[in-house]
Amino acid sequence: MRRIAISILAPVLALVLGCATNPATGKRQLNFYSEAQEIAMGREADAQITAQLGLVDDPALQAYVSDLGKRLAAESERPNLPWSFKVVDDAVVNAFALPGGFIYVTRGILAHMRSEAELASVLGHEIGHVTAQHSVNQMSKQQIAMGGLLVGMIAVPEVAQAGDLAQAGLGLLFLKYGRDDERQADDLGLRYMVDTGFETREMPKMFGVLEGVGEIAGGGRIPNWLASHPEPGLRRERSTRLIAERGYPPGEVGAERFLRRTEGLVFGDDPRQGFFEKGVFYHPELAFRLDFPAGWKAANERSRVVAVHPDQIAMVELRLAREASAAAAADAFLRQEGLTPGRAERLRVNGLAGVAAPFEVPRQTGSSIAGRAVFVELGERVFRLMGLAVAEQASRVRGDIGRFLDGFARLTDRDKLDVRPQRLALVELPRAMSFEEFLRRHPSEADARVLALINGVEDPAASLPAGTLLKRIVGERRGD
Numbered sequence: 001m002r003r004i005a006i007s008i009l010a011p012v013l014a015l016v017l018g019c020a021t022n023p024a025t026g027k028r029q030l031n032f033y034s035e036a037q038e039i040a041m042g043r044e045a046d047a048q049i050t051a052q053l054g055l056v057d058d059p060a061l062q063a064y065v066s067d068l069g070k071r072l073a074a075e076s077e078r079p080n081l082p083w084s085f086k087v088v089d090d091a092v093v094n095a096f097a098l099p100g101g102f103i104y105v106t107r108g109i110l111a112h113m114r115s116e117a118e119l120a121s122v123l124g125h126e127i128g129h130v131t132a133q134h135s136v137n138q139m140s141k142q143q144i145a146m147g148g149l150l151v152g153m154i155a156v157p158e159v160a161q162a163g164d165l166a167q168a169g170l171g172l173l174f175l176k177y178g179r180d181d182e183r184q185a186d187d188l189g190l191r192y193m194v195d196t197g198f199e200t201r202e203m204p205k206m207f208g209v210l211e212g213v214g215e216i217a218g219g220g221r222i223p224n225w226l227a228s229h230p231e232p233g234l235r236r237e238r239s240t241r242l243i244a245e246r247g248y249p250p251g252e253v254g255a256e257r258f259l260r261r262t263e264g265l266v267f268g269d270d271p272r273q274g275f276f277e278k279g280v281f282y283h284p285e286l287a288f289r290l291d292f293p294a295g296w297k298a299a300n301e302r303s304r305v306v307a308v309h310p311d312q313i314a315m316v317e318l319r320l321a322r323e324a325s326a327a328a329a330a331d332a333f334l335r336q337e338g339l340t341p342g343r344a345e346r347l348r349v350n351g352l353a354g355v356a357a358p359f360e361v362p363r364q365t366g367s368s369i370a371g372r373a374v375f376v377e378l379g380e381r382v383f384r385l386m387g388l389a390v391a392e393q394a395s396r397v398r399g400d401i402g403r404f405l406d407g408f409a410r411l412t413d414r415d416k417l418d419v420r421p422q423r424l425a426l427v428e429l430p431r432a433m434s435f436e437e438f439l440r441r442h443p444s445e446a447d448a449r450v451l452a453l454i455n456g457v458e459d460p461a462a463s464l465p466a467g468t469l470l471k472r473i474v475g476e477r478r479g480d
């Protein structure tokens with residue numbers, strides 16, 4: 001758990017405005033950045049993503065995705081960029097690209113794919129965004145649009161980070177491209193697939209999977225590929241038509257190789273990184289539990305756990321402090337510019353040593369913010385619990401915030417400490433059977449629609465031949 005760095009938004013003071021030729025399209029276009037700046041920007045954001053989302057701890061899988069991405073990128077118009085391809089430890093179905101050639105797929109999107117060629121179609125699309133410099137252009141536009149917010153973030157970093165603005169940092173990664181950019185990235189991706197020898201018909205299949213994810217989620221979890229991309233159904237139809245018109249020769253699918261590589265991948269949210277059950281947040285790795293206010297909108301963002309009051313008048317947040325003791329952390333916290341510090345006092349929270357630090361954040365316009373941070377020591381770590389409320393409304397939420405600040409405790413419940421994530425496992429059908437029969441013989445604690453989707457099964461009653469490799473999900477489903 002680390003702080004969200006926002007420095008990517010701040011620099012680039014000297015924008016070199018010029019006109020350059022787009023390497024992928026050959027057209028002249030307005031370009032804010034030199035290639036060196038583009039790479040530097042990508043590299044800085046890459047460090048943040050790696051720290052904030054974390055990478056899947058599976059060197060063989062990382063190498064596999066990286067090798068495949070590099071083969072595709074070698075066929076692109078910018079083979080000499082420092083291309084990098086990483087699998088981030090996130091259950092959301094997503095893939096994204098940063099300027100300079102830094103590309104990510106989530107373990108969530110991998111779990112939904114069925115072949116190497118499907119993976120190639122997604123990586124190829126993201127490579128297309130980089131080669132056509134969509135992300136650079138979008139980034140400069142967005143950077144300008146967010147200039148106003150930045151001033152506030154720099155002035156009161158801790159408080160700004162605690163608010164909705166913190167999302168702006170990550171928001172940059174989920175750039176929304178225009179329809180033309182998306183079509184262009186699809187076309188470029190298709191070209192890289194063909195040049196690398198992959199089966200192009202796997203591309204529309206991948207769009208079908210994304211369509212299915214959208215239908216099951218009902219537009220639920222964002223931000224993801226679906227939120228930042230146009231209707232996958234339209235892209236499926238368009239790519240099917242293009243591929244049929246052009247009559248590409250059959251290429252490599254690589255289904256078995258892909259499935260064997262991704263076997264054992266964590267499926268869904270990993271409860272070891274923390275999970276909610278009946279309003280209580282449990283963190284097995286860090287061995288603590290914490291009560292959250294009922295009815296507040298909570299999110300586990302890995303670098304912090306946060307909950308916002310339904311009327312948005314208050315929020316509570318938990319994160320790790322960097323200092324070695326609660327006293328040192330409270331001291332550093334209260335010294336920040338932009339805070340009016342109250343008097344720190346020692347206390348005990350469920351038997352753990354801590355320091356409470358009340359404070360206020362005066363604002364030039366509108367009501368000031370009343371805050372209270374409590375620093376608690378557990379093992380080698382110092383945790384920071386913080387409650388913030390619009391000062392005029394603070395009395396409405398005092399009870400909720402108080403229970404949160406008092407609710408941190410060591411986790412001793414074995415059942416919670418030993419929780420394991422669900423994982424993908426493969427079954428090779430010993431004889432022909434329907435998907436329905438497969439589900440009965442190899443049950444999974446998961447939605448049957450999700451299981452059909454990740455296996456590419458359209459008709460669960462239809463017979464599948466012996467030898468078919470199917471995915472199941474093993475392990476207990478936890479969290480709510």
Ligand SMILES: [Zn+2]
Nearest residue numbers: 129182185229
């Ligand atoms: Zn895209």
